[in-house]
Amino acid sequence: MKNCALCSILKSEEKRIILTTTPSFVCVNKEPLSKSHIMLLPQRHVCKLDELSAEEAQDLLTTIHTFSAHLQEKFNTQGALTILNHGKHKTQEHLHFHLLATDGNLRDVMSPYLKAPYRKELTLEELEKLASAIKDGLLN
Ligand SMILES: [Zn+2]
Numbered sequence: 001m002k003n004c005a006l007c008s009i010l011k012s013e014e015k016r017i018i019l020t021t022t023p024s025f026v027c028v029n030k031e032p033l034s035k036s037h038i039m040l041l042p043q044r045h046v047c048k049l050d051e052l053s054a055e056e057a058q059d060l061l062t063t064i065h066t067f068s069a070h071l072q073e074k075f076n077t078q079g080a081l082t083i084l085n086h087g088k089h090k091t092q093e094h095l096h097f098h099l100l101a102t103d104g105n106l107r108d109v110m111s112p113y114l115k116a117p118y119r120k121e122l123t124l125e126e127l128e129k130l131a132s133a134i135k136d137g138l139l140n
Contacts (some may be wrong), residue, residue, distance in 0.1 A: 006094035007045050020138035023056040024063055029098070038076045040064055046095045049086045064097060078103055090136040 009027055017058040021103040029037045040063050042056045045075065050061070068080040080103050102108075104127055111118045122130070 004040055004045055004092065004094050006096060007039075007089060007093045007094075008038075010043060019063070021059050021063065023053070023059045026063060027066060033076075033101070034079075034100050036071045036077075038067060038071070038099050040067065040099060042084040042096060047087060047093045049084070049095065052095070060097065061100075067099055068101075071099065075101035077101040081106065081109065083109070 010020075010025060013027075016030070018025070018028065019023055019026040021045075023044070024040060024042050026038055026040050029039055040060055042052060042060065046052055046056070064082055067083065072078065072080055079102060081098075081100055081104065083098045084095070085091065085098065087093075105119055110116070
């Protein structure tokens with residue numbers, strides 16, 4: 001897509017690229033949150049998850065698996081965090097996964113971002129309401 005900063009990595013920022021597969025590529029983040037912070041993307045400009053072909057989806061998951069293990073070993077962590085950005089949001093519309101080696105978890109990343117309490121366990125009734133609200137219209 002024209003003017004997509006992530007599409008342009010393939011064309012003009014090859015030095016950031018770590019790996020290219022037929023449908024996907026892996027590169028370092030332009031503003032890395034850590035030395036292990038990479039991005040995994042389809043080569044084709046895709047905005048939404050349901051626009052990925054089966055081949056692209058399979059390749060991305062396989063590549064995430066490979067790089068997750070590699071980064072954990074290289075950066076000596078017991079885990080890795082993967083976040084999927086898709087759809088329209090503040091940064092890029094090109095679907096992409098962020099992956100970084102960390103012993104932290106989703107709460108460490110998202111709690112300050114969402115200005116949410118680090119831990120706040122809800123009652124079973126409150127959880128049931130949340131589940132019901134999410135299920136509403138799911139299979140229509
Ligand atoms: Zn793009």
